Amino acid sequence: MAESLNDKIVLITGASSGIGKSCAQAFAAEGSKLILTARRIDRLRNLSLSLKEKYDTDSIIFKLDVMSNENVRYFIGELPMDWQAVDVLINNAGLSQGLAKVQNGLLEDWETMLDTNVKGLLYVTRAILPGMIQRGRGHIINIGSIAGYQVYPGGNVYCASKFAVRALTEGMQIDVVDTPVRVSAVSPGMVETEFSLVRFKWDDEEKAANVYKGIDALTPDDVAEAVVFCATRPAHVNINELIIMPTNQASANVIFRRP
Ligand code: NDP
Ligand code: 8X3
Numbered sequence: 001m002a003e004s005l006n007d008k009i010v011l012i013t014g015a016s017s018g019i020g021k022s023c024a025q026a027f028a029a030e031g032s033k034l035i036l037t038a039r040r041i042d043r044l045r046n047l048s049l050s051l052k053e054k055y056d057t058d059s060i061i062f063k064l065d066v067m068s069n070e071n072v073r074y075f076i077g078e079l080p081m082d083w084q085a086v087d088v089l090i091n092n093a094g095l096s097q098g099l100a101k102v103q104n105g106l107l108e109d110w111e112t113m114l115d116t117n118v119k120g121l122l123y124v125t126r127a128i129l130p131g132m133i134q135r136g137r138g139h140i141i142n143i144g145s146i147a148g149y150q151v152y153p154g155g156n157v158y159c160a161s162k163f164a165v166r167a168l169t170e171g172m173q174i175d176v177v178d179t180p181v182r183v184s185a186v187s188p189g190m191v192e193t194e195f196s197l198v199r200f201k202w203d204d205e206e207k208a209a210n211v212y213k214g215i216d217a218l219t220p221d222d223v224a225e226a227v228v229f230c231a232t233r234p235a236h237v238n239i240n241e242l243i244i245m246p247t248n249q250a251s252a253n254v255i256f257r258r259p
Helices: 020-029 039-055 069-078 107-135 156-175 197-198 207-210 219-233
Strands: 009-013 033-038 057-062 088-091 139-144 182-188 241-244
Touching: 009 020, 009 107, 020 039, 020 088, 020 219, 033 039, 039 057, 039 241, 088 107, 107 139, 107 156, 139 156, 139 219, 156 182, 182 219, 197 207, 197 219, 219 241
Parallel strands: 009 033, 009 088, 033 057, 088 139, 139 182, 182 241
Antiparallel strands: none
16 A cells, blocks of 8 residues: 655755755655755745645744764754654755866865765764664665766766665665664656756856756656656555656656657
8 A cells, every 4th residue: 555645754955956846845745744954044045935825734844954974963853752753755966066177177066066975964864764673664765876876977976876876776775674764765856946057056047958958857746746757656555666757868868858
C-alpha cells in the first residue's frame, strides 16, 4: 500500500527557491508538516504563510547554511521536541558557480560547490539519520543531477559534486540496508529555476535565460512530483535512483533546441 505523507514531518534544505520550494508545496498538498530551511529566511516566512493559507500546513522555518556544520548542529539543537522525529529528509540545497575550465577555475567557487553540495548534504544527513535508524523509520531523498552521471564542458567541479551525491546515495543505501530506512536519489536534467542565475552570480540574466532557450525545460513542480512519488512507495519499496529529463534532453550534452 502506498505510504501516506499526511502528518509526516518533512525537512527540506534549500526550500527558499526552485525544486525545494516546489517540494514544500507538493508535500504540503499531501498533508505533511514541514521544516523549511535555507539562508534567505524572508522567503521561507512568505512560503510558510502561503502554505498555511492554501493547505493549512503546519511548518517551522530556520535560517540554515548547510556549509557550516556548526550551524547544522545548532539548528538540530533548536528543533522543538515535537518536530525532532523527521520522517523524510530532502537534501536539496545545492548550487553551481561558474563554468570555467579547471585551469582557470576560482578556488572559492570550487569550495562553495563542494561545501554545499557534498559536505552540506553530509552534515545534515549525519545529524538526522541516526534518529531515523533508532525510530526504525525514515526516508532520505537526495537531489542529484544528470551531472552526476555525465560531465559537460565547464561542469568539472559541479559535476564532481553531483557524482559524489550519487556515490553517497549508494553508500548510504549500503549503510542502512539492515534497517527500514530508505535512501533515494532524484536526478533531474535541465530544470528552469534560479539555478543558472546563481551559476552566473546574478550578473547575467540573459545568459541565464539562454540556458533554457528553445527547450521546454522541466519545471521544479515536475521534480517535486517525482520526489513525492519516491516518498509514497510502500514501505518495502525503495526507488534507488530516478533520472528525470525534459523530453528534448537525451543526456547532459545532447539537447534539442527549437530554432
Ligand atoms: P535554486 O537556485 O532555485 O535553489 C537552490 C536552493 O538551495 C535555494 O533554496 C538556496 O537557498 C539553497 N542553498 C544554496 N546554498 C545553500 C546553503 N549554503 N545553505 C542552505 N541552502 C542553500 O536551484 P534549484 O532548485 O534548481 O536547485 C536545487 C537542487 O537541484 C540543487 O541541489 C541543484 O544542484 C539540483 N539540480 C538542479 C537542476 C537544474 O537544472 N535547476 C538540475 C539537476 C539538479 P538560499 O540561497 O536561500 O540559502
Ligand atoms: C544541474 C543541471 O544543466 O548543470 O544539475 O546539468 S545541469
